[in-house]
Amino acid sequence: MAQTTTEAKPAVTRNQSVGWLRQMLLIRRFEEQSAKLYQQQKILGFCHLYSGQEAVAVGSIGVLREDDYVFTAYRDHGHAIARGMDPKAGMAEMLGKVSGCSKGKGGSMHFFDAEKGFMGGHAIVGSHIPLAAGVAFAIKYKGGDQACLCYFGDGAMDQGALHEAFNIASLWKLPVIYIVENNMMSMGTQLHRHSWTTDLTLRGGPAYGMPGILVDGNDIEEMARVTRDALRRARAGEGPSFIEAKTYRFRGHSMSDPMKYRSKEEAEKAKEGDPIVLFESLLKERGWIDEPTLEEMHEKIKAEVEEAIQFAEHAPEPPLESLYQDITVAPFIPQE
């Protein structure tokens, strides 16, 4: 795959910034419309929205090369879109259609896009953290200089898989960057009730011999900066990094979460730190975007998401014979 030159540039350019704002808006709109489709029972199963956390994925994925890899957990729509997945493929997946990014076999929690190096949404908390170390292992084994980014929530800090993978990643100096999106809630259990310390860098960084970097996850440029540092370290063969990105999810854990464990005041206050509002203001201040351009951008994104919904609604259901397809590479013999 071709390599982009973004990493070589020390500062965020105007074009890149506007592109990032556009991606964040696209994710927000995609999630808002997903919520509606869920309420209409067109999206089934479990559906976890990324609204409020957009700057984490967009700022960090935004400084990757095309040949790098990305893993995330089940709150995966934002990372997939940030990595360049076509919203049509994502929306069709959630509607269970054969044109979906996982042919309708994965759903909201299991988005995959091999072509973009998007290694999946993974739905067992912590389970994908060793997988990301495995991809990093393969990079090193083959002598490459790519890196693997791996996202998870603060709830995953409590899983053994994370601690096993962190130890091995550091021991073997694997080019993996772990980013905990600390949205202060492990499903409905607030951080101080599930973690002995609310400073996750203490649990993930120095304890495993890697830098533990605390960053405001709602500040997209800071996200980009710390990820660049970690990428430099990974590509130089210096090993993994751990980034704690503090953020907040505006919605419930999943669509079926009434959010009784937090006050309306807390949720309202958090919206003052909305990463999109913050970045829009910053870009306006710098004179990099003006109100009419912004309005036009909003309209275009609305249309793009609407187009994705139309595509998904009209896409065919998976053929019944696909039930038995893509189980094994060798011809699958059902034991029936």
Place this chain on the structure above:
Amino acid sequence: MAVIQYREALRQAMVEEMERDDRVFLMGEEVAEYNGAYKVSQGMLDQFGPRRIIDTPISENGFCGIGIGAAMVGLRPIVEFMTFSFSYVAFDQLVNNAANMRYMSGGQFSVPIVFRGNSGVGGSLGATHSHRPEAFYAHVPGLTVLMPSTPADAKGMLKAAIRSDDPIIFIEHENLLGDKGEVSDDRDFLVPIGKASIVRPGRDVTLITYSRMLKITLAAAEKLAEEGIDAEVIDLRSIRPLDIDTLVTSVSKTHRAVIIEEDWPYCGIGAGISDRIMQKAFDELDAPIRRVTAKDVPVPYSRVLEAAMLPDVGKVVAQVHDVLYR
């Protein structure tokens, strides 16, 4: 052809495949500097170096996941469990990630990996170290489960497993590691996945077994021969997929079947095999299918109690008498 041990046959398979393909590597506890807890990987570190023969911390969940991740991007890991009893710590990785990845991703990612190691009631190892995990893993669509019972099959099946593009659960037996037998030195000697072997042809009853129980079953067949009962012995080799055609052909000839397994009875492999034979060939049966299994108890430490829980020749002969109405 050379006469070698089962463990040497496993090693030959790995060495030959690693010489053939740089994407293949071995990872696990004590596989490198210790030369293998059961000496299966003896000498491999010297030959291939630490890049490809890799000692791991005691972190089954972690290193199995690392193997799966590496396989997703084109490597072909062999992950050794010191014993398959320890795979339960990594159950999530095997069942959720290795088995489901291809399906969940709509065919975008495959996981060409071999999980291998010994298993079974090895001798006074107690309840935690004597598991027979085949039924757990054979339950899962997406996994292939292989269990060789001879040195020749150990080599040919492991080579086929390493060359497979799918996740393979390759279960050896602790008590077979020192067994000797003739093994091919053809570097392309492969035992096809999904093919059972008729180890002893016979007319009167079909004895279906695998792994360590093959020896007991063959001894029972000799004993039965003394009584004039001609037993056909089938070594499954592949637990999933099951070679149902070979079983149906045999049962259509003998009209009677006994399944011999070291696993527990309830929901054990024999239960699934019995069901499949009934679905395909009920009309061919002249007697209900009988099973000889381990007793439905945790594995005890005492030698006496352990022996009492396991199948033996007498128990096999008794069930054959039952299906022959003798």
